[in-house]
Amino acid sequence: MKVKSISKVAAVGFAAVVTAGLMAAPAAADPSPVTEYRTLAGAGSDTTQDVMNGLGNVITNGGNKVIASWDARGTANIKTKAANCDFPRPNGSSNGRRALRASEGEDIGQGGPGFWANTNVVGCVDFARSSSYGGGSTPSSTGNYTYVPFGVDAVTLARNVNGDLPVNVSFAQVQRVYRCFDRTIAGNPVSPVMIQSGSGTWDFWSSKVGITEVEINLGDYPCLAADTDSNPATPAVPVIERAQEHDGTVLNGFPTRVVPFSAGQFIAQGNAAKIASLTSVTVTDRRGEAALSGVRPTGGVVQQPVVNGTLNINFPLRRDVYNVVPTADLTNPAIAATFVGSTSAVCTAKVNDGGTQRSVVELFGFGVRSTFASPLDANCGYTNLRFGS
Structure with a gap:
């Protein structure tokens, strides 16, 4: 089921602070159990797979986890939705973005419109993890896909x-x-x-x-x-x-x-x-x-x-890391609450570290930028960096 069809998902009520009970949960990589089909399914970057796994464990809506982030590494297929959606695992930012485009029905040259790795994946991917911007060093504010930054690497x-x-x-x-x-x-x-x-x-x-x-x-x-x-x-x-x-x-x-x-x-x-x-x-x-x-x-x-x-977020070889979503989905309640803006669940997610509330993004090694410098040095949740793929 494509996230577009989940229009009744509330844009409020997302909890981004982990409770003490989570500490007893089993270790996670791919969603656990793999049959727990969460609202938003994503794949792609090796760089951000771990932090998105962490955010997937922390961010909930009505007590249910929202993000299902599938690891880049591994040889087994992934199954992202209850019906169909069983396909080879995308490894890397480019492959994650290609799978997202195929999910939107595009022909990316891998079997026909809507096919990734010769498998029909229409409606199977809601976001792509990406540690690079598809437009390189030239930012654009137009395109079918929006690169929403959530951390600095x-x-x-x-x-x-x-x-x-x-x-x-x-x-x-x-x-x-x-x-x-x-x-x-x-x-x-x-x-x-x-x-x-x-x-x-x-x-x-x-x-x-x-x-x-x-x-x-x-x-x-x-x-x-x-x-x-x-x-x-x-x-x-x-x-x-x-x-x-x-x-x-x-x-x-x-x-x-x-x-x-x-x-x-x-x-x-x-x-x-x-x-x-x-x-x-x-x-x-x-x-x-x-x-x-x-x-x-x-x-x-x-x-x-x-x-x-x-x-060091001022390191000369720095980059923002992104969750890429279809531009048309930015107003979808689940996408908006999870990724969009500085108050989104991803940008504000915290865990209790010995009595101190600690940013999940920073716990996993990335920096968080709260102010806008440029489209390629943007604040968490910025939504005006776009590209056609």
């Missing part, structure tokens, strides 16, 4: 903590490494690792360093074609061309490797125990031997992505 270079690469790097060095102009940083060998195509993090990172998928596929960046460093302990380790985003274990045993990494995810993975105790969400700690690097922007001073355990 920082993306930086992750290095092997046991390697010799410097703790801080200049952004110019990062660009030169990923454009294959340099194979060293401060005289130390470096092996850049890509992450999966279609992820919002890779879209953001590649746009910042100035490379494109077309150029990569044409072989313009030979150092990205394969990982050529060696691991003395396990010399037969297969060549790695792309890693799943935010998985620092790709660096384990490889002291020269670097990979882009979400600071929000890094914080959440290190905060997994508290997150589990407060929200019953299991965050998998995939940091491995990864450590985040500080970055010096051109003409600036070094900034750290994380300061005192909190994300």
